[in-house]
Amino acid sequence: MSCGALAREIVLEATIDGGRAPRMFRLLRCPQCGLVMTSPCLGRLELEEFYRPEYWGRVSADDPGWIRRDQAPRTSFLERFRQGGRILDVGCGLGLFLLALDPARWDRYGIEVMPAAYREAQRRLGAERIITEDLSDLTPGAPFDVITFWDVLEHVPDPAASLRQAARLLKPGGLLLVRAPNFASYLARRYGADWYALSLPYHLFHFTPATLTGMLEAAGFKVRAVGNPAGAENYHAFKHTMLNRLTRLHGPRGGRWRYYFVKPALRAWEYVSTRRGGGSSFEVCAERL
Numbered sequence: 001m002s003c004g005a006l007a008r009e010i011v012l013e014a015t016i017d018g019g020r021a022p023r024m025f026r027l028l029r030c031p032q033c034g035l036v037m038t039s040p041c042l043g044r045l046e047l048e049e050f051y052r053p054e055y056w057g058r059v060s061a062d063d064p065g066w067i068r069r070d071q072a073p074r075t076s077f078l079e080r081f082r083q084g085g086r087i088l089d090v091g092c093g094l095g096l097f098l099l100a101l102d103p104a105r106w107d108r109y110g111i112e113v114m115p116a117a118y119r120e121a122q123r124r125l126g127a128e129r130i131i132t133e134d135l136s137d138l139t140p141g142a143p144f145d146v147i148t149f150w151d152v153l154e155h156v157p158d159p160a161a162s163l164r165q166a167a168r169l170l171k172p173g174g175l176l177l178v179r180a181p182n183f184a185s186y187l188a189r190r191y192g193a194d195w196y197a198l199s200l201p202y203h204l205f206h207f208t209p210a211t212l213t214g215m216l217e218a219a220g221f222k223v224r225a226v227g228n229p230a231g232a233e234n235y236h237a238f239k240h241t242m243l244n245r246l247t248r249l250h251g252p253r254g255g256r257w258r259y260y261f262v263k264p265a266l267r268a269w270e271y272v273s274t275r276r277g278g279g280s281s282f283e284v285c286a287e288r289l
């Protein structure tokens with residue numbers, strides 16, 4: 001899709017029990033650029049059946065302290081590079097990341113296509129700040145200093161096009177921050193179809209630091225930093241991956257029993273494997289040239 005090569009190599013096959021009936025999905029790798037994609041690639045309407053309200057996560061709705069703590073991995077990565085300006089969060093969900101930013105320093109905007117989340121984000125941040133149109137239809141009055149894609153790029157049907165749109169909407173020297181599951185991580189390589197962040201069929205693409213860097217460079221960016229965050233979200237991915245593997249091998253009861261047996265070792269296991277083999281997600285800061 002992104003480099004134009006037609007051949008594909010099958011990396012993994014998984015049957016997903018969701019929607020109306022179990023369905024088989026394949027992960028295909030482009031031998032030219034290395035990008036991995038989900039096949040078949042479901043459209044937005046088909047996927048909407050899979051998204052349940054709880055997809056948006058646990059929300060302590062109006063507690064600003066909770067929102068700041070919940071979003072700290074993202075806000076601290078951002079503020080390593082910029083401390084203020086005009087910012088657009090693509091796929092802003094309920095708007096929690098934007099709400100965690102100091103409004104005195106940040107002029108905050110968001111895009112969200114899912115209707116329920118979009119309305120909630122509008123209620124929290126103001127109707128004029130949250131839009132529901134496509135990135136390619138957006139013509140803002142002024143370019144942005146920062147655009148963020150937190151766990152979003154793997155969901156869009158043409159990520160290379162989204163990055164080109166982001167380049168169009170940024171000032172020269174503006175920053176693009178991307179966080180995505182790391183298909184080259186220890187968990188992805190070791191646990192394959194049981195890897196929690198594989199999230200089939202929602203994740204249409206499966207990036208690695210190398211494939212995302214290639215796509216960013218082709219869209220007119222220079223990568224300034226690649227981060228490998230550990231911490232709560234990584235541990236969460238770790239726990240669910242183990243639970244997936246053990247319940248698949250031993251059934252729901254046997255799997256759970258074994259999970260509680262290995263659980264005391266998981267923190268240390270997560271710490272060591274993340275430092276040696278990469279965490280479940282990675283984050284990139286790129287500058288528009």
Ligand SMILES: [Zn+2]
Nearest residue numbers: 003030032033
């Ligand atoms: Zn390719």
